[in-house]
Amino acid sequence: MRQPNDELLIAYLDGELDGLDRDAVTAAMERDPALRDRASALNESAALLRAAFGEILREEVPQRLLDAAHGKGGAKVIELMTARARQLGNQVRPQGWTDRRWWLGGAVAASLLCLLVGAGGGYFAAGGPNLAASASNNAGPGTSWLDSIGGYHKLLINAGANEAGLVDVPPDGDQGRKNIQKLPADFHLPNLKPWGLEFQGARYLIVEGRPATQLFYNTDDKKLGPITIVVASTTKPDLAPAFDHREDMNFIYWRHSGHAYAVVGTADLGYLWNVAKDISFQLDAAI
Amino acid sequence: MAGGFGVVPMSLSFNDQLIALLPRLRRFARGLTGSAVEADDLVQSACERAISRSHQFQEGTRFDSWMFRIVQTIWIDRLRSRDVRKEEPEDEAAHIGTNAPMRLAEARLELAEVSAALATIPAEQRAALLLVTVEGLSYKEAAQVAKVPVGTIMSRLARARIALEARLGSKAELGRSWDNAAAK
Numbered sequence: 001m002r003q004p005n006d007e008l009l010i011a012y013l014d015g016e017l018d019g020l021d022r023d024a025v026t027a028a029m030e031r032d033p034a035l036r037d038r039a040s041a042l043n044e045s046a047a048l049l050r051a052a053f054g055e056i057l058r059e060e061v062p063q064r065l066l067d068a069a070h071g072k073g074g075a076k077v078i079e080l081m082t083a084r085a086r087q088l089g090n091q092v093r094p095q096g097w098t099d100r101r102w103w104l105g106g107a108v109a110a111s112l113l114c115l116l117v118g119a120g121g122g123y124f125a126a127g128g129p130n131l132a133a134s135a136s137n138n139a140g141p142g143t144s145w146l147d148s149i150g151g152y153h154k155l156l157i158n159a160g161a162n163e164a165g166l167v168d169v170p171p172d173g174d175q176g177r178k179n180i181q182k183l184p185a186d187f188h189l190p191n192l193k194p195w196g197l198e199f200q201g202a203r204y205l206i207v208e209g210r211p212a213t214q215l216f217y218n219t220d221d222k223k224l225g226p227i228t229i230v231v232a233s234t235t236k237p238d239l240a241p242a243f244d245h246r247e248d249m250n251f252i253y254w255r256h257s258g259h260a261y262a263v264v265g266t267a268d269l270g271y272l273w274n275v276a277k278d279i280s281f282q283l284d285a286a287i
Numbered sequence: 288m289a290g291g292f293g294v295v296p297m298s299l300s301f302n303d304q305l306i307a308l309l310p311r312l313r314r315f316a317r318g319l320t321g322s323a324v325e326a327d328d329l330v331q332s333a334c335e336r337a338i339s340r341s342h343q344f345q346e347g348t349r350f351d352s353w354m355f356r357i358v359q360t361i362w363i364d365r366l367r368s369r370d371v372r373k374e375e376p377e378d379e380a381a382h383i384g385t386n387a388p389m390r391l392a393e394a395r396l397e398l399a400e401v402s403a404a405l406a407t408i409p410a411e412q413r414a415a416l417l418l419v420t421v422e423g424l425s426y427k428e429a430a431q432v433a434k435v436p437v438g439t440i441m442s443r444l445a446r447a448r449i450a451l452e453a454r455l456g457s458k459a460e461l462g463r464s465w466d467n468a469a470a471k
Contacts (some may be wrong), residue, residue: 007445014419016426043450047419052401053421056314062327065313065425070307070335071449196324 002260004028009039010194048182063270077172127184150249153228153264156203156216182210190229190282192217227265227272229279234260241276256285291379301341301374304350304443310356310424318417319362320407329365333358352424359414368408404454408447415440 004012004025006023029035048258136248139160189199193282213232239255249267253262254276260281263276279285312333316326337344337357343355407411411433418429419440430440 006449007442010445010448011426011441014426014444042448042452042454045455046448048455049401049405049451050421052398053314053417055398056317057310059310059313061309061313063328065309065330065334067307067329069309069338070302072337075359194323196322200313219324224324 002033003035006038006042009035010042013039013043060270060273062274063268066270083213091191148173149251149262149264150228150246151215152230153249156228188283189215190279192275192278193211193277195219195224196221197227197275200226219220224267224271225265227263227267227275230260230262230264231283232260234258243273245269254280254285256280259283259285261285301338301344305337305354308351308354309334311351312358315355315422316358316362318402318405319359319410319414321402327405329358329362332361336361349428351422352428352432354422355418355422356434359432362414363410363415401455404451407454408450412443412447412450415443415468416451419444 008017008021009023012022017025029039074134074269189202192199196219198216198219200216202213202215213230215229215231217225217227217229234255234256236259238257239253239260241252241254242251244251249264250264250267250272251262251264252269252272253260255261261276261279263272263279292378309330312330314436316333317323320326320329333354337354342349367421386404405416409418414433415429418432419426426437426440426444429444430437433440437442
């Protein structure tokens with residue numbers, strides 16, 4: 001047998017040869033170090049491929065795909081979840097979330113009320129809607145904090161990132177890149193392009209007298225975006241992620257290592273949950 | 288079988304089989320499209336089509352192969368009907384001041400690099416590569432999914448593997464150097 005070509009060598013490596021062909025390639029490899037190196041290189045690139053795509057198996061499957069596999073529409077599921085959340089006092093987790101840490105009950109919701117936006121500041125202190133004040137004055141469970149975050153979200157979405165004076169950090173060009181570098185030293189901009197989300201700008205806020213950043217991402221797909229992300233400094237202990245739904249917005253929020261995080265949008269919870277996981281991955285904010 | 292999601296037990300309902308297969312379908316679609324959002328759209332369409340044609344699935348055959356075929360068929364149809372906008376490679380410069388653990392950062396970088404390499408491989412070769420090398424199908428099974436002869440799969444796969452190795456070779460070489468250095 002002549003020296004096996006790449007096609008035959010690859011079939012051999014894949015276990016697709018038998019009989020004489022397999023024995024011939026085995027013999028050729030035994031006598032030819034260059035062929036062994038070639039086989040090793042092909043094996044390694046294949047291993048890289050498998051390893052890289054292996055991570056996808058560990059991702060949370062979006063709710064809309066679970067719905068599709070069940071043969072039903074996503075909207076109905078969200079409605080059921082919302083109704084159930086209201087019935088249980090906003091203490092329910094989305095379907096498919098199996099980690100027991102998600103079940104933190106009312107204490108979680110209550111503790112989150114005073115997590116962010118306590119003192120007010122940034123754009124809002126300068127003349128925007130006084131959501132911050134209402135947040136600090138309203139301590140009822142499950143009300144003002146999330147309402148305020150939702151208010152911030154809606155204001156930015158309605159105004160758009162191009163509104164003069166609203167966005168502190170524009171996304172484009174060299175100037176935008178320089179501005180991004182002004183973000184807190186322990187923070188970097190999450191890249192959400194894999195989720196179809198493009199960074200549109202950021203705003204600085206003061207939250208409970210501590211610095212916070214609100215990030216704005218958008219997408220052409222109106223079913224998915226836009227979304228906003230709030231990252232705030234906090235002295236509160238770590239908190240497992242929780243979910244809420246208000247008006248037409250979904251919320252996922254958690255605390256980790258001195259930072260509080262909130263992801264807000266109208267997209268389905270499965271999508272937001274994946275975005276939240278990616279953010280936690282990129283910012284080392286384990287959830 | 289790659290990833291621990293092998294042939295789904297036939298005792299499961301059709302919907303349960305589909306749900307069990309979703310992670311692999313997403314992975315396959317991600318490799319085909321290079322885009323997370325487009326991949327999930329593709330999987331969603333495949334689920335809807337599979338349910339509407341569940342009567343066509345033959346008991347005793349591989350459910351995963353049947354679903355991969357549906358995903359690939361829809362994807363090819365979409366490629367033919369429009370120009371699929373390829374997602375831009377991740378902007379490394381956007382990762383400013385990251386303090387993520389190196390292992391996690393490397394995992395993301397690895398997927399981005401491999402995805403970029405995959406995107407340069409022609410569509411049909413890419414599909415063959417994903418079916419055999421990532422999803423663990425035999426050449427014969429991959430040929431059934433793609434509806435082509437085994438020899439065609441063999442040549443498509445070889446071209447894809449050679450192209451992949453050419454693009455990732457330096458990275459693999461770097462990995463060997465690290466391993467060698469660590470062993471000393």
